[in-house]
Amino acid sequence: MSGRLSGRTAMVVGAGSIGPGWGNGKATAVLFAREGARVFCIDINEQAAQETVDLIRGEGGEAEACCADASNAADVERAVGLCVERFGGVDVLDNNVGIAEFGGVVDLPEADWDRVFAVNVKSCFLTMKHVIPVMLRAGGGAIVNISSITSIRDIGVAFVAYNASKAAVNHLTRATAVQYASQRIRVNAVLPGLMRTPIVEVAFDQMRSGYDDAADVDAMWRARDAQVPMGHMGDAWDVAHTALFLACDESRYVTGVALPVDGGITLKSA
């Protein structure tokens, strides 16, 4: 183990995976632990968080599970308090929670708009609100917010709330980066492109039920691969390794960036 995070405590919000396989948060939590971090695994689904914790412990790492709703201020405050109590601080905060609701401004119900913004942006606001004072007392820290290329491009699907909320995450990231740069807290965003992760698998499975022919769904996967200059979707480990770079001291002079991890898809116009 090279220990690029050894001695550090990382809080991963959305550390569970929504389905079998590797989601971004789960892979990031496990990778952080492999690099020596103690990992505080938060998820709204306690079982999912526990599964990530069990994986980390099974590899000899240190982790703790915490069930919390990242869009709820009291839950987040409690979670941060528990992490400090259990591990003594928070050196790295990795924000992974996110949801998508289909629809343009006309179709999308207001309640869905509110929920998407609560889960995708307010979760970052709340976790940073409660974690930053802890980091300041310790003399610094690194925050990684998982955004999306949909924050800077239209990908052909009507997801207005998702797209707008991720753009808000990007600029929340920049504004907070500037404010805390001189206090040794770095804040960066990762912009994954078209990924093959459980959250997308679940969405595709839901679509699958609307098809008579499962081959149509496989055709959707192939179409996604074909959209990318690299010729294939990315996976959770691509996001995890980028989060590791941004979380560790190797990126000590990097703050406020929105870093695409997208196989080149944002480089192209239609």
Added chain:
Amino acid sequence: MSGRLSGRTAMVVGAGSIGPGWGNGKATAVLFAREGARVFCVDLNETAAQETAELIRGEGGEAEVCQADATSSADVERAVASCVERFGGIDVLDNNVGILAFGGVVELPEAEWDRVFAVNVKSCFLAMKHAIPVMERAGGGSIVNISSIAGIRCMRAPLVGYYASKAALNHLTRATAVEYASRSIRVNAIVPGLMKTPMVEAAFDEFGSSYDAGDVDAMWRARDAQVPMGHMGDAWDVAHTALFLASDESRYVTGVALPVDGGISLKCA
């Protein structure tokens, strides 16, 4: 050693430092070697390249020196061939050469404009032109071009040739990234901010006046104060980012222009 580049060959163009201390290329060459790469150190100044190679060998690493002008097609072709002959291929190409040229469009002599574009952009064109076929034969590779925030923002000093050449480098990076994405060759740029490196120190005579600084230390203080983090970066910041982009950890990252700037590009004046 964690060996994030073990078994790889890295060609670092501009691997020497223009003065005492650590330039971006020198730090990057040494860091790549620490991570297990064989490093082919190319520089216009053979003594500077030799110093970097000796540092690497002194730490138990493997390095070779090559004197070449990165703006000369014949030199670059020869350097690439020497690297292949010596180390069997090129897995990583790191382009570090760059010069400053002070002046706006009215003041800057045409010859200076041509020279800054040759050194800052054409060097990358030539290095990629000759290294990419080698990478393709091996099934892939990673290219890191060192750009500057001067390619995306205007700083205090009038540096039109530098600004425009770095912007060209960013888009050369993107265009080449798209073209070779499906062939497992990644191309990325690093966008360093205000750095404390030998090149900037060497340019004090020109830079000093734009900072109204009587000496180098006054210039350093003024530059520190411009940055949200409160200080300039150094060559190791660039080197560690180059390592991330060179290694498989960034295997799904291509065509990015990644600022390493302590937050300065986030702010208006």
